[in-house]
Amino acid sequence: MAHRLPPFSALRVFEAAGRCGGFTAAAAELGVTPSAVSHGVRTLEDTLGVPLFHRDQRGMRLTPAGEQLLQEATRAFEGLSRCVDTLTQPRTGRRLAGSVAPTFATGWLLPRLPELRRRHPTLDLAISTEREHVQLGDGRFDFAIRMAAAPSGAAEWHRLAPVGLVPVAAAECRLTLAEALARLPAIHVMAAGEDWDAWAALRGVAAPDPSRGLRFDTVQMALEAAAKGLGLALARLPVCADDIAAGRVRSLDAPVEGCTAYWLLTRPGLLRQREGRLFAAWLREQLEG
Incomplete structure (x- = not known):
């Protein structure tokens, strides 16, 4: 039985527009102009006889018909893409x-x-x-x-994953969190979006004195400094989980989920x-x- 389908090119630009959330983003992905995407979507709407996008002062939104078609079109294109990859993939992949x-x-x-x-x-x-x-x-x-x-x-x-914030000290440190905050200088990460002030606000405690302690531009250097007994660092999970699990540093508290990911x-x-x-x-x- 012959398949009853609208023009492939119109389906392709509609699927990209719906998935990317707009004509401009779809045009960038497809390497065409936004007007070409708009024309393709209009062609598809005329062929089907139903509107696929709401166009109003709030911007562009898929209609119920558009959402239904997008789901099926995306599934179909992904299936075709996987098939083509399987048929054409060389023995050595692209870097x-x-x-x-x-x-x-x-x-x-x-x-x-x-x-x-x-x-x-x-x-x-x-x-x-x-x-x-x-x-x-x-x-x-x-x-x-x-x-x-x-x-x-x-x-x-x-x-990928939320960022968990947890204070850590040298493996041999046996201080409680409260004792460590009072006695050890805090090690700061200058480039971090969330540092001690953010952790303290999430934890509901006073932030360490910002005038004390070493400052580094990477979390890894701060962690190394803490492992050498130079102060209290704020580890980020999951990237610092291996250091804690291996005993290179000791966590002094349960992690709290930050506002970053x-x-x-x-x-x-x-x-x-x-x-x-x-x-x-x-x-x-x-x-x-």
């Missing part, structure tokens, strides 16, 4: 280039790369830990991993490609486990 926050890269990602290599031997990564603003999709980076409060910018954001940012379309899907799924599995 993914990523910009990763230094502490996440060294404290969490690097120790787990052997497991990633065993799981997906053809998946290669090129990781940069330079502190720089990256424009995903410009040909340099495929993804980034950042700690942030909320998505911003044009990249596709995927929440770790996010995977991807260039448009990356998760529709085999390498991107494998890497993102592996990240989520490791963090959830």
